[in-house]
Amino acid sequence: AQTVTQSQPEMSVQEAETVTLSCTYDTSESDYYLFWYKQPPSRQMILVIRQEAYKQQNATENRFSVNFQKAAKSFSLKISDSQLGDAAMYFCAYRAAGNNRKLIWGLGTSLAVNP
Amino acid sequence: EAGVAQSPRYKIIEKRQSVAFWCNPISGHATLYWYQQILGQGPKLLIQFQNNGVVDDSQLPKDRFSAERLKGVDSTLKIQPAKLEDSAVYLCASSSRQGGKFSGEKLFFGSGTQLSVL
Numbered sequence: 001a002q003t004v005t006q007s008q009p010e011m012s013v014q015e016a017e018t019v020t021l022s023c024t025y026d027t028s029e030s031d032y033y034l035f036w037y038k039q040p041p042s043r044q045m046i047l048v049i050r051q052e053a054y055k056q057q058n059a060t061e062n063r064f065s066v067n068f069q070k071a072a073k074s075f076s077l078k079i080s081d082s083q084l085g086d087a088a089m090y091f092c093a094y095r096a097a098g099n100n101r102k103l104i105w106g107l108g109t110s111l112a113v114n115p
Numbered sequence: 116e117a118g119v120a121q122s123p124r125y126k127i128i129e130k131r132q133s134v135a136f137w138c139n140p141i142s143g144h145a146t147l148y149w150y151q152q153i154l155g156q157g158p159k160l161l162i163q164f165q166n167n168g169v170v171d172d173s174q175l176p177k178d179r180f181s182a183e184r185l186k187g188v189d190s191t192l193k194i195q196p197a198k199l200e201d202s203a204v205y206l207c208a209s210s211s212r213q214g215g216k217f218s219g220e221k222l223f224f225g226s227g228t229q230l231s232v233l
Contacts (some may be wrong), residue, residue: 001180004157033149033219036203042226043126043204043226043227043229044118044224044225044226045158045206045208045222046224047221047222050219050221052219073133079167090155091158093157095219097219100170100171101159102171103158103222105156105157105158105159107155107157108155108157109158
C-alpha cells in the first residue's frame with residue numbers, strides 16, 4: 001500500500017531564514033505525482049508545489065522548491081526567505097496517475113515562523 | 116474567480132443528532148470531493164463525484180453518512196446519526212478534471228466545516 005511519511009511533527013524557522021520539511025513515500029508505481037499543500041488556521045488547503053515523477057528537474061515556485069529524489073522516494077520542501085505568512089500546517093501528498101486513485105496524505109508538519 | 120464555498124463554518128451538535136454540510140464548487144469544475152480531517156491527521160477521502168455520478172465512496176460510512184450532488188453542481192454531505200468520533204473538519208474540494216487518467220490537476224479547497232459532536 002502507498003504511504004506518505006512526514007517525520008517532523010513541528011518545525012520552526014526565523015523570519016528570512018530557510019527551512020526544509022521532509023517527506024518520504026512508499027510506492028511501487030512508476031507514474032505518479034507529489035504535492036505539498038499548506039493549511040493555515042483558516043483551514044483552506046492551498047497547493048504550494050507539484051512534482052511529476054517522470055520529470056527529473058525539481059519543481060520551484062518563487063520561494064518554494066523541492067528536492068525530489070525518486071530512487072530514495074524522498075520529496076522535501078525548501079522554503080527560502082521565510083515570511084510570517086508561511087506559518088501553517090504543511091502536508092505532503094501522493095497520487096498515482098491511474099484512474100480512480102486517491103490522494104494519500106502525510107500527517108503534516110506544523111511550521112512556526114519566529115519574528 | 117470565486118473559490119469553493121462551504122457552509123456552515125462551524126457546527127456543534129449532540130451525538131445521535133443529524134447534520135448537513137453544503138458545498139458549492141468552482142464554476143465548471145466537474146469533480147467534487149468530500150474529505151474528513153480529524154485533528155492531527157491528513158484529510159481522508161469520503162466521496163468523489165464526477166459531475167453527478169459517484170466515482171469513489173469506498174471510505175464513506177454508509178450506515179450514517181450520505182452525500183449527493185444533484186445536477187452536478189453543488190453538493191450536500193449528511194451525517195445521521197452523528198457519533199462522537201465524527202468530530203472533525205469536513206473539507207470540500209473541486210477540480211476541473213473531466214475523467215480519465217489523473218494528470219496532476221490541482222484541487223481547490225473550501226475553508227471547511229468544523230463539526231463538534233458532544
